[in-house]
Amino acid sequence: MGGLGAGSIALIAIVALLIFGPKKLPELGKAAGNTLREFKNATKGLADEDDKKKDNDKA
Numbered sequence: 914m915g916g917l918g919a920g921s922i923a924l925i926a927i928v929a930l931l932i933f934g935p936k937k938l939p940e941l942g943k944a945a946g947n948t949l950r951e952f953k954n955a956t957k958g959l960a961d962e963d964d965k966k967k968d969n970d971k972a
Contacts, residue, residue, distance in 0.1 A: 917925075933941060 929938065
């Protein structure tokens with residue numbers, strides 16, 4: 914299965930613009946970015962805890 918092509922991305926952007934309007938899209942993008950950043954930080958913290966646990970088990 915292929916990824917998203919340029920045409921698919923453009924279609925998604927047009928549909929999002931029609932549904933949410935031009936004033937709401939930047940707010941939605943910012944919220945999505947903040948959510949992804951928080952998720953990344955949380956998963957990084959979990960990975961760090963796992964690494965510390967493995968190091969303690971080896972010692």
